[in-house]
């Protein structure tokens with residue numbers, strides 16, 4: 099017998115994992131086991147009926163929570179099953195650890211309406227969550243950590259994972275009925291079906307900046323409705339700067355909260371921003387067609403915030419990004435009076451599940467796109 103806890107919607111349920119059989123796997127070394135066979139026999143656990151009222155709803159949250167709980171004892175990946183209200187969790191065990199081969203979490207829970215009624219209230223809720231995640235990131239920052247390279251060749255650290263777990267747990271309390279697409283879950287293949295309303299999370303944008311210890315990394319949470327970001331928060335914990343946007347945009351820096359807005363384009367030329375760690379020639383070529391007075395580099399979604407607070411005017415990005423990198427900064431910038439467009443001037447939209455939430459090129463502007 100083993101046990102675990104699954105959490106969603108503020109409820110934590112103890113789940114009993116009963117052995118439903120044994121699975122034989124090939125001994126990696128090829129050595130013969132005690133049985134004399136060239137195999138290791140591992141128990142297979144199934145979640146019993148006590149788990150049936152755990153809310154799953156195909157959001158990936160319960161799956162993640164369950165995986166996170168077991169993750170201390172099990173190593174492996176979690177993935178959502180084909181059926182939308184059933185999640186499967188696969189953990190590859192160590193020799194003395196349980197193998198959870200399949201957890202069937204059936205949807206029975208009623209969804210409760212979110213008490214967060216306005217975009218500003220949602221952005222404020224995201225801000226509180228981002229601060230909590232940021233505090234956890236700073237603990238890892240202080241002690242230092244190593245990076246692992248993901249399948250997309252980008253780095254991930256303990257800080258990304260700890261921050262994402264906090265954000266998912268808190269979102270499950272405050273917006274339990276909204277699916278969440280989060281960077282590290284997505285990297286493990288845990289991606290919920292999204293409808294017209296969903297949340298995008300990048301727990302640590304600018305992981306390279308985090309590893310380079312230059313402070314230009316952020317926590318990002320955004321709500322998407324009908325393809326557009328309607329509320330979002332960007333928090334840069336190392337410099338204690340928080341940006342949020344819903345109906346209005348605001349910044350909290352060194353404890354001082356103030357409204358922010360974009361500036362009119364200066365007559366002497368635009369201030370342009372580019373990625374510090376991911377420069378690309380197409381973005382530079384785009385800028386070459388405009389009167390640029392100053393060009394600066396910055397890491398992470400802070401570039402959107404610089405435009406939103408009126409210290410820069412344009413941020414073109416033709417190199418690859420993901421929706422979770424951009425949505426929160428986009429929400430802040432829109433609320434501050436700016437916009438994010440595709441280079442041809444069309445709206446830049448979210449929810450591109452078929453493309454794996456990968457973005458096309460975009461340009462963030464403080465005002466309407468100027469004449470070339």
Ligand SMILES: Nc1ncnc2c1ncn2[C@@H]1O[C@H](COP(=O)(O)O)[C@@H](OP(=O)(O)O)[C@H]1O
Pocket residue numbers: 250252253281300302303304305306373374375376396397398399418419420423
């Ligand atoms: N080849 C690539 N494919 C997808 N996304 C990429 C990428 N190279 C960089 N990025 C994205 O750019 C983000 C960093 O942006 P910037 O260069 O503006 O600091 C990264 O966020 P993470 O640090 O969260 O992985 C990553 O998602």
Ligand SMILES: [Mg+2]
Pocket residue numbers: 300302303304422423
């Ligand atoms: Mg990112």
